[in-house]
Amino acid sequence: MTAAVADFLSPEKRSERMSRIRSKDTSPELALRRALHALGLRFRVHYRRLPGTPDIVLPRFQTAVFVHGCFWHRHAGCKVASIPKSRTAFWQEKFERNVQRDHRNIAALEKLGWNVIVAWECELGSRRHVEEAARRVASEIGRRRGA
Numbered sequence: 001m002t003a004a005v006a007d008f009l010s011p012e013k014r015s016e017r018m019s020r021i022r023s024k025d026t027s028p029e030l031a032l033r034r035a036l037h038a039l040g041l042r043f044r045v046h047y048r049r050l051p052g053t054p055d056i057v058l059p060r061f062q063t064a065v066f067v068h069g070c071f072w073h074r075h076a077g078c079k080v081a082s083i084p085k086s087r088t089a090f091w092q093e094k095f096e097r098n099v100q101r102d103h104r105n106i107a108a109l110e111k112l113g114w115n116v117i118v119a120w121e122c123e124l125g126s127r128r129h130v131e132e133a134a135r136r137v138a139s140e141i142g143r144r145r146g147a
């Protein structure tokens with residue numbers, strides 16, 4: 001059993017802070033969408049008809065893109081993917097469930113014949129990196145089209 005750690009924020013302030021953590025339309029996701037659009041690619045966002053509700057879907061090319069936050073989706077080797085010091089057992093279980101869900105969703109999409117690309121938050125930190133990620137998506141589409 002872990003010892004309770006006093007929160008330095010009031011419940012109202014903690015709630016306000018937590019409510020600002022976005023699950024969709026994050027800055028990295030918006031940046032990648034702008035870069036893909038600049039390359040002339042058209043897509044759908046948060047496509048609920050597919051397993052895992054991919055962040056960006058290019059239906060014409062059967063390609064789904066997930067923009068994963070390094071902390072929540074456990075980007076291997078990334079310094080942002082650290083485990084909080086309090087309630088470590090809770091967080092480890094939570095992160096493990098997230099990773100398992102990600103693997104299930106990717107496998108389900110691939111089984112349906114979809115190409116799945118994961119772009120990591122840390123890889124989208126600068127305009128140059130965002131443009132590289134967009135070119136990688138375009139390259140995958142071109143490779144898939146030629147297959």
